[in-house]
Amino acid sequence: MSNELTFQLDGEDISFTPGQTIMQAAKAAGVYIPHLCWHPDFPAHGSCKLCTVKVNGRFGSSCTMEAQAGMSVENRTAELDDKRRTLLQMFFVEGNHFCPSCEKSGNCTLQATAYELKMMSPHFDMFYPDRPVDASHPDILLDFNRCIMCSLCVTASREVDGKNVFAMGGRGILGRRIHINSESGKLADTDFAVTDRAASICPVGVILVKRKGFAVPIGERQYDKTPINEQVKEPTA
Amino acid sequence: MTDFPRIDAVLARHDRNGTRLVQILREVQEQLGWLSPATLSHIAAGIGWPRAMVSGTASFYSFFHTRPRGTYCVLWSDNITDRMLGNTDLMDAMCKKLWLEPGRVSEDGLVSVNTTSCTGMCDQGPALLVNYRAITRMTQARLGEMVGLIRNQTPVAEWPAEWFSVEDNIRRKDILLGHELMPGQALKAALERGPQAMLDEIKAGKLRGRGGAGFGTGLKWEACRNAVGTGDNPAHYVVCNADEGEPGTFKDRVLLNSYADLVFEGMSIAGYVVGAKKGLIYLRGEYRYLLEPLESALAARRASGLLGADILGKGFDFDIEIHLGAGAYVCGEESALIESLEGKPGRPRIRPPFPVTRGYLDQPTTVNNVETLAASCLIAAHGGAWYAGHGTEKSAGTKIFSVSGDCERPGIYEYPYGVTVRQVLDDCGATDSQAVQISGPSGICVSTEEFGRRIAFEDLPTAGAFMVFDDTRDMFEVARNFAHFFAHESCGFCTPCRVGTTLVRNMMDKISLGHGSPYDINELFKLHRVMQGASHCGLGNSACNPVFDTLNKFRPAYERRLKSLDYEPAFDLDAALSQARQMTGRDDAAAHLTNEAEA
Numbered sequence A: 001m002s003n004e005l006t007f008q009l010d011g012e013d014i015s016f017t018p019g020q021t022i023m024q025a026a027k028a029a030g031v032y033i034p035h036l037c038w039h040p041d042f043p044a045h046g047s048c049k050l051c052t053v054k055v056n057g058r059f060g061s062s063c064t065m066e067a068q069a070g071m072s073v074e075n076r077t078a079e080l081d082d083k084r085r086t087l088l089q090m091f092f093v094e095g096n097h098f099c100p101s102c103e104k105s106g107n108c109t110l111q112a113t114a115y116e117l118k119m120m121s122p123h124f125d126m127f128y129p130d131r132p133v134d135a136s137h138p139d140i141l142l143d144f145n146r147c148i149m150c151s152l153c154v155t156a157s158r159e160v161d162g163k164n165v166f167a168m169g170g171r172g173i174l175g176r177r178i179h180i181n182s183e184s185g186k187l188a189d190t191d192f193a194v195t196d197r198a199a200s201i202c203p204v205g206v207i208l209v210k211r212k213g214f215a216v217p218i219g220e221r222q223y224d225k226t227p228i229n230e231q232v233k234e235p236t237a
Numbered sequence B: 001m002t003d004f005p006r007i008d009a010v011l012a013r014h015d016r017n018g019t020r021l022v023q024i025l026r027e028v029q030e031q032l033g034w035l036s037p038a039t040l041s042h043i044a045a046g047i048g049w050p051r052a053m054v055s056g057t058a059s060f061y062s063f064f065h066t067r068p069r070g071t072y073c074v075l076w077s078d079n080i081t082d083r084m085l086g087n088t089d090l091m092d093a094m095c096k097k098l099w100l101e102p103g104r105v106s107e108d109g110l111v112s113v114n115t116t117s118c119t120g121m122c123d124q125g126p127a128l129l130v131n132y133r134a135i136t137r138m139t140q141a142r143l144g145e146m147v148g149l150i151r152n153q154t155p156v157a158e159w160p161a162e163w164f165s166v167e168d169n170i171r172r173k174d175i176l177l178g179h180e181l182m183p184g185q186a187l188k189a190a191l192e193r194g195p196q197a198m199l200d201e202i203k204a205g206k207l208r209g210r211g212g213a214g215f216g217t218g219l220k221w222e223a224c225r226n227a228v229g230t231g232d233n234p235a236h237y238v239v240c241n242a243d244e245g246e247p248g249t250f251k252d253r254v255l256l257n258s259y260a261d262l263v264f265e266g267m268s269i270a271g272y273v274v275g276a277k278k279g280l281i282y283l284r285g286e287y288r289y290l291l292e293p294l295e296s297a298l299a300a301r302r303a304s305g306l307l308g309a310d311i312l313g314k315g316f317d318f319d320i321e322i323h324l325g326a327g328a329y330v331c332g333e334e335s336a337l338i339e340s341l342e343g344k345p346g347r348p349r350i351r352p353p354f355p356v357t358r359g360y361l362d363q364p365t366t367v368n369n370v371e372t373l374a375a376s377c378l379i380a381a382h383g384g385a386w387y388a389g390h391g392t393e394k395s396a397g398t399k400i401f402s403v404s405g406d407c408e409r410p411g412i413y414e415y416p417y418g419v420t421v422r423q424v425l426d427d428c429g430a431t432d433s434q435a436v437q438i439s440g441p442s443g444i445c446v447s448t449e450e451f452g453r454r455i456a457f458e459d460l461p462t463a464g465a466f467m468v469f470d471d472t473r474d475m476f477e478v479a480r481n482f483a484h485f486f487a488h489e490s491c492g493f494c495t496p497c498r499v500g501t502t503l504v505r506n507m508m509d510k511i512s513l514g515h516g517s518p519y520d521i522n523e524l525f526k527l528h529r530v531m532q533g534a535s536h537c538g539l540g541n542s543a544c545n546p547v548f549d550t551l552n553k554f555r556p557a558y559e560r561r562l563k564s565l566d567y568e569p570a571f572d573l574d575a576a577l578s579q580a581r582q583m584t585g586r587d588d589a590a591a592h593l594t595n596e597a598e599a
Helices: A023-030 A078-094 A109-116 A152-159 B004-013 B019-034 B037-047 B051-058 B080-084 B088-099 B140-151 B185-193 B195-204 B219-226 B251-258 B258-274 B284-301 B333-342 B371-382 B383-387 B423-428 B475-487 B497-513 B518-534 B537-542 B545-554 B555-559 B578-584
Strands: A006-007 A011-017 A052-055 A056-059 A073-074 A142-145 A168-169 A176-178 A208-211 B072-079 B113-117 B126-129 B132-137 B171-172 B237-242 B278-283 B308-311 B316-324 B365-369 B398-405 B411-416 B432-438 B444-447 B465-470
Touching: A006 A023, A011 A023, A011 B195, A052 A078, A052 B195, A078 A109, A078 B365, A078 B497, A078 B518, A142 A176, A142 B185, A152 A168, A176 B051, A208 B140, A208 B185, B004 B258, B019 B051, B019 B316, B019 B333, B037 B051, B051 B465, B080 B398, B080 B475, B088 B113, B088 B140, B132 B284, B171 B423, B185 B195, B185 B258, B185 B371, B185 B578, B195 B219, B195 B258, B195 B316, B195 B371, B219 B258, B219 B365, B237 B258, B237 B333, B237 B371, B251 B258, B251 B308, B251 B371, B251 B398, B258 B278, B258 B284, B258 B316, B258 B371, B278 B284, B284 B316, B333 B365, B333 B432, B365 B371, B371 B383, B371 B398, B398 B423, B423 B432, B432 B475, B444 B475, B444 B545, B475 B497, B475 B545, B475 B555, B497 B518, B497 B537, B518 B537, B518 B545
Parallel strands: A006 A073, B072 B113, B171 B411, B237 B278, B237 B365, B278 B316, B398 B465
Antiparallel strands: A006 A011, A052 A056, A052 A073, A142 A208, A168 A176, B072 B126, B126 B132, B308 B316, B398 B411, B432 B444, B432 B465
16 A cells, blocks of 8 residues: 555554554554553553653653654664663562562563563662552452552553552652552452452552462463563464 | 531532542641541542542642641751751751651650751741741741740640741842732733734743743643633633742742732733633642732732623633642642642643643643743733843743852842853852752752853753852752652652652762762663653653762762772661661670771
């Protein structure tokens, strides 16, 4: 088609439809742009900043920037992957992430992205924050030690489940956290259900289904066999 | 519960409208002292919002207390200028007299003492807030008296009135502060011109935003005017950004104290141009004491037909409402401010869309600085050509500086754009200056050899702060104070700013404690590069500026703290044992690891 709209992503032509973001167009084309808080089913949140790209020489979030014909976008350059590695290290030091003992290991987007970007160490001093777990709900365990503030559970609960079980509140490194929609602050005192979309949306190991631990053995999980950058397109049935 | 009737009265006054949540929380807290879990649940039910959203908002703002805060809540302004005036010693003395640890409420629930970000009293510090009332010029003598009043539980309203007096300290007037307009004069001129012609004058006057970024005011108003309101209640809005949180800035406080009519009139002119019927002032919580005087000034304007329906008989309807902030610097960012106006945490929005097309309640909104709006009156009254005749080619008009720090005459100085740093230093009586922090921590630190530079958008843009440091000051400590400020004020939304500001703060503390090495200095540069490119808003993008500037211009201030110029372990073995010592109640020599250097 001669009037197809395209832009350049790392020198490759990517076609897009008007209104699509750079991220959406890249995904449709099967090209991986590292990201954590973005999910194809929901509006962009724009907080993790891992999808930062360089558009015509300027930094921007590919999940929020609309694609424009003819723009030149840098993605997997050494400069950008360096920044992304630093951002990943920030996630690892601000929370308490112990992959070997985490049920999500192998299915965790944070872990898989860190492997993809060859993050070899947390680099910075750990913050060791005090983040209590919430095991009050009969079917769900919440382990906030791993929260990356992506807000996907907030959005899924509001937009799909129609429940508003979660909200992002507080400020800054000490305050910002998920608030639970009950006076006690406990999940058991909400109408949250294991069948909610929000129960399966967490990209890391915060929202875990009880009594389902290690149902798939480590080594056979989503990112164990195929790296995350090769899982861009939805598997076709 | 017995508190519920009082909460219900506040809710009723706000029509149980959730977008007014920040105002509801503030008013309820003013009556009840703090926001208990039951209070938050009741408010959530009252406005029909999920409770998690209500607690999410309440926990975002420093001035909201979701735990009991003590009958007396004492907050010391902790800008570097307060430090230079001795606030640290005063606060320590207060804590000792009250047997208190900073940040903790006393066992009897009487009092808590802590620090807060700059309260905008830098020309008359050390400053503090007691139960959110501003107090200036604190001294050791006053301290003793204050502790007595707290112990005797004397209500703050009965404390000596002179403690609460806030001076304007206007030292130099130019066309704005020296204006001789009568209330209504500028507005009348605008209404006679018509909205399009008034907009053309603003453009001809080359007015640019005074909040620091310098966006063309005419362009902003035009974009807002041309945007179409949407939904069931289409409307346009004018918002006056009086969330003057940049440390070292206090000119808006003076404008609102003594030039309120000019500000209101500027808002009305903006409203007339963009087609708004409603204006909102977002007043920072630190300036709570200005609320009643401003409300009276608004009432007076309504009484004289300058606000309300059919203003000056020209068929223009416009009114103004005041919203108070609650201690969050990030709300000075216009889209975060709008979020706050809508009752939410002050998190900057994803842009585009910009507020001029989708702002307050998703409607076209122009957000302008207090000083910009005041200046628009001069253009309405005297015309754009007259206004553009002042200042420089790209920076028309004048700028008000908030001068503080090491000088004989701190206060408010208005100059035409283009004035040199040296001129301001001479006029305020600054001697032996080694540096000036222009436009606050997010601005630029200029050193002696740059004092010939001009303050204008062409060279040194500014939001107004002008903090002077003489050659006895330690510029590393200045930068460290600013690093703490940004870590405290980061909203926490995006990763680079949330984590980066804390990493920078920790590294500056590490260097301060003598555990730094050149490696840490390289790390600071690296963090600066990451945060500047990837942050969501201006806060994160500029949070490393003071560190970056002082590293480049005052490197010896850093290097003399480095124990060795190659390697220094970050980990202090002896300090790591402090918890064990506390648990065992020991502090003898054998409970300490000896430092190699001391051995």
